[in-house]
Amino acid sequence: MPPPHRRTSPSPSNAPCTWSASCVIPITAPSMLNGAVVRDGRIEHVGDREWLVGMLRDNGVPFTETHVDGVLMPGLVNAHTHLQYTGMAEVGARQYANFPDWMVAFDVVYDAGPQDWRAHAAEGARMSLRYGTTCAADVVTDAEAASALHDAGLHGVAYWEVMGWENAAWRERGLTTVNAQLDAMPTSPGVGLSPHAPYSLESAPLLELPDVARRRGMRLHIHLGESHEEAEWSGGQRGELAELWKSSAAGSYTQMRQGGGGFSSTQFVDQLGVLGPDCHIAHGVYMTADDRRRLRARSTAVALCPQSNRVIGLDAPPVAAYLEEGNMLAVGTDSLSSSPSLDVLEDVALLYEVAREQGYRHEDLARRLLHTATLGGAHALGLATGHERVGQLQAGAVADMVFIDVPVTSIVGTIEAVARHGAGRQVATLISGRVRWARPDIVEQVGPVSADGPHVDEGVAL
Ligand SMILES: [Zn+2]
CATH class of the missing domain: 3.20.20.140 (Metal-dependent hydrolases)
Known part of the structure; x- marks a missing residue:
């Protein structure tokens, strides 16, 4: 699998981050190929990458983008x-x-x-x-x-x-x-x-x-x-x-x-x-x-x-x-x-x-x-609903996410690959939108890795 890559647009440090992957499995919405998530502590939007990035550009919103070849799903x-x-x-x-x-x-x-x-x-x-x-x-x-x-x-x-x-x-x-x-x-x-x-x-x-x-x-x-x-x-x-x-x-x-x-x-x-x-x-x-x-x-x-x-x-x-x-x-x-x-x-x-x-x-x-x-x-755990909800990639939810390095084929085939062969293939873990662990070879792409606990920003208006 080719290495993941990070593309960064010049933007202020508080700009929203767009995290995209070859396949996004939001759990509370249909999975999609080449999807993306905008986050700023919380998830702001989930959708097709091209559309999402285009919308940010059209609205003149400065943003950073990180793409990983593989799967993005809730932590x-x-x-x-x-x-x-x-x-x-x-x-x-x-x-x-x-x-x-x-x-x-x-x-x-x-x-x-x-x-x-x-x-x-x-x-x-x-x-x-x-x-x-x-x-x-x-x-x-x-x-x-x-x-x-x-x-x-x-x-x-x-x-x-x-x-x-x-x-x-x-x-x-x-x-x-x-x-x-x-x-x-x-x-x-x-x-x-x-x-x-x-x-x-x-x-x-x-x-x-x-x-x-x-x-x-x-x-x-x-x-x-x-x-x-x-x-x-x-x-x-x-x-x-x-x-x-x-x-x-x-x-x-x-x-x-x-x-x-x-x-x-x-x-x-x-x-x-x-x-x-x-x-x-x-x-x-x-x-x-x-x-x-x-x-x-x-x-x-x-x-x-x-x-x-x-x-x-x-x-x-x-x-x-x-x-x-x-x-x-x-x-x-x-x-x-x-x-x-x-x-x-x-x-x-x-x-x-x-x-x-x-x-x-x-x-x-x-x-x-x-x-x-x-x-x-x-x-x-009583955390599926409300302001602090997790376990889902959905607008307003806390941006807890994991990237998994499995081959992306069809949506059904990819979901099957994560369930049966995803173990040990996690490449990055984000809590409240911050990278808390990354496989050493992709730290530069997804970093920096935060050593300390959560920091939740309020969402950004698109
Ligand atoms: Zn026990």
Whole structure:
């Protein structure tokens, strides 16, 4: 592929920039060959390059232009990761037999002693930029890691993770503790609350944590359907879920399961009010048709993390069923403690394979997966609409973008190439219109690269 080139018209430093590519995939509008985007912190216009450049010239607007041979699309949204575990790549590099097997390996490293969570999270943020991620759902377990998104100028939500509470301790000091922890979180770019999983919290905290988040206007995020034990379990079933809630076994998911309930973890957290349009779940592997229906009924999106599932030795998520049934989907890499990479497009490529293996035959697969990895993620984080919207190339949206070096053929063929072979081929990442990472050989063409965080200008009038 020929090297990208930069042409610059003489213009004042605050002139709008026109970014063009051989193919532009706006997600919220039809893709186009030889398209362009005008930006000035926010996207001002998206359209055919010749037309757009001609319009600027006709209006006497001075501008700069950067063209890249390849694809321009919205920055990727990593809808489930733990940036602080970036230093635990030795755990994620191995293959495990099942969830408990992986958990043992994880705990050995996590419990080995204090780690520099802040530095590891910062490194994860740098890797994210390199792979074209501009927005992330970052689950934070240790407070030192809380400012990674903010410090790197990434968009997204830092979710404070809560786990390990039993009912008695929770009633004594749970609310005070968690409220203090949330007060200490950086408010930019966004803060959310993540009750870890149905098996790591008893009923009282799982009931109250969503209320805590919602009173504060925060997003919710939970690991759900990640282990076999969370699947609907009919062996030894003695009662309905509603009956079990009235029994002495209602203290936790584990107790209720031991009490003989034939229900899933999704039914359990749904009864507690965790699910909703302000909540998205991670993994969603062990989900029955009824579980998937509940997610749709609550408008709850699923962040699929197939690479992590494979490393841990789980089954693949039911992506074909989710797509056929119309669940809201996003893509997450999870962390390097259970995945080989923080490249969202690696998970997209695996989702493509898995969907085909599971029998999804429609021609829209690649297009839907790119939607999932951008606007789907933005939706999961509550960032698909409003003034700070991302995941789309659309007038007024924040100018978060990625250039990808894949051969441009037809529009359909190019979308297919990004979904299946785009991983590792990102060449430049822009956040709020500023270049935050560029492949070394094209820095001169697209630069300068900004080292610090976002800077949003208001749009320019054409
Ligand atoms: Zn996770």
